[in-house]
Amino acid sequence: MSVSIEEYKGSKASCNAFTMTSSWGASAKIIEYGCRITELIIPDKDGNKADIMLGLRDLDSYIEDGYNHGAVVGRSANRIAGAKYTIDGVNFTAPLNDVENNLHGGSPSYQNVFWDGRCISKSEADELLVSSRIEGIPQAEGDAVLLHYVSPDGACGFPGNLDSYILYAWLTDRTLMILYKATSDKKTIFCPTNHSYFNLGGHNSGCVGDNLLWIDADRVTYKVNRCPNGDFIDVDGTIFDFRKETPVKTVLTLADEQTRDSLGIDQNFCLNHESGRYDLVAILKDDKSSRVMEVLTDMPCMQVYAGNHLSSTKQKGDIPYKPYDAICLEAQMYPNAVNVPAFPSYLIDAGKTAYHVCGYRFK
Numbered sequence: 209m210s211v212s213i214e215e216y217k218g219s220k221a222s223c224n225a226f227t228m229t230s231s232w233g234a235s236a237k238i239i240e241y242g243c244r245i246t247e248l249i250i251p252d253k254d255g256n257k258a259d260i261m262l263g264l265r266d267l268d269s270y271i272e273d274g275y276n277h278g279a280v281v282g283r284s285a286n287r288i289a290g291a292k293y294t295i296d297g298v299n300f301t302a303p304l305n306d307v308e309n310n311l312h313g314g315s316p317s318y319q320n321v322f323w324d325g326r327c328i329s330k331s332e333a334d335e336l337l338v339s340s341r342i343e344g345i346p347q348a349e350g351d352a353v354l355l356h357y358v359s360p361d362g363a364c365g366f367p368g369n370l371d372s373y374i375l376y377a378w379l380t381d382r383t384l385m386i387l388y389k390a391t392s393d394k395k396t397i398f399c400p401t402n403h404s405y406f407n408l409g410g411h412n413s414g415c416v417g418d419n420l421l422w423i424d425a426d427r428v429t430y431k432v433n434r435c436p437n438g439d440f441i442d443v444d445g446t447i448f449d450f451r452k453e454t455p456v457k458t459v460l461t462l463a464d465e466q467t468r469d470s471l472g473i474d475q476n477f478c479l480n481h482e483s484g485r486y487d488l489v490a491i492l493k494d495d496k497s498s499r500v501m502e503v504l505t506d507m508p509c510m511q512v513y514a515g516n517h518l519s520s521t522k523q524k525g526d527i528p529y530k531p532y533d534a535i536c537l538e539a540q541m542y543p544n545a546v547n548v549p550a551f552p553s554y555l556i557d558a559g560k561t562a563y564h565v566c567g568y569r570f571k
Contacts, residue, residue, distance in 0.1 A: 209350025218267030243280035262405035279319035282400030286543035340563035344486035352377035368394030383569040399541035399554040405534035408494035417457030423450040425477035472516035500571035505539035
């Protein structure tokens with residue numbers, strides 16, 4: 209396991225790019241802008257490698273990107289209804305940037321700022337994993353990448369200076385792991401996610417509709433104006449039932465009221481596992497390439513989005529991306545929890561350090 213560092217240039221800015229290469233031939237490239245994964249090279253069963261991460265050509269393209277390619281999104285991932293909320297009787301307003309909602313915070317947020325990154329040793333990475341007190345995370349395979357950013361008090365209307373760290377590491381079980389850590393000086397929202405667009409056949413191999421998906425979830429949250437309102441849908445007998453392996457194309461439909469407004473699947477799945485423990489929650493399979501990706505997390509939910517609005521002339525490679533050319537499996541907290549008392553809270557108190565983790569394990 210090794211980490212190399214290179215300069216990642218744009219016309220007006222540059223940053224560091226870290227390439228983490230595992231012992232079994234996989235590699236991931238992470239840039240400091242938005243903590244984005246720009247490449248994810250994974251071998252198939254015959255050892256043939258492909259980049260399964262949709263992405264853009266250069267730093268300029270990522271800075272102009274509206275799709276959050278490969279980014280860590282926060283401090284408030286997903287939607288806040290009406291872009292308004294209250295914490296301890298104090299009213300706050302976030303940017304209105306998704307019809308009637310706030311989506312992914314706005315700017316400046318995790319995904320559209322430069323972080324400070326550095327390579328750290330295996331022992332340092334393992335120490336961070338232990339300090340999280342999240343049960344079930346294997347050890348790091350070797351050196352890792354740690355990125356740091358302080359989201360300032362008042363950014364996008366959110367209270368508190370949020371001292372934030374992102375750890376990327378290959379684990380000993382072939383997992384690309386993302387550990388989120390944050391401490392605030394005021395009570396605030398902390399609900400990050402990773403917005404990677406996966407295509408197990410290769411980033412330019414087309415529609416993911418034939419991929420098989422399993423999700424350990426009996427319910428999804430019901431959406432009004434794209435945002436969960438506190439109600440639930442039991443997946444039994446619906447297109448959202450992935451408790452057995454089911455083709456992704458099942459939810460690439462506009463026939464259901466929940467998918468019509470979002471032009472396909474963009475739904476929050478309520479995971480069955482014990483929140484706070486790192487567990488397997490989803491499996492994605494591509495029979496053509498033989499690649500299998502498992503999703504593990506301590507978080508209670510996962511947003512499934514199939515790139516319904518994808519389009520680009522700045523994609524890496526020569527083939528423009530189209531809707532449904534990828535799938536995002538975004539481990540997350542309950543969206544809009546700040547406005548729905550029945551949802552588990554994602555607020556953190558002043559001075560408290562919070563951790564969350566997501567892993568993508570390859571077979």
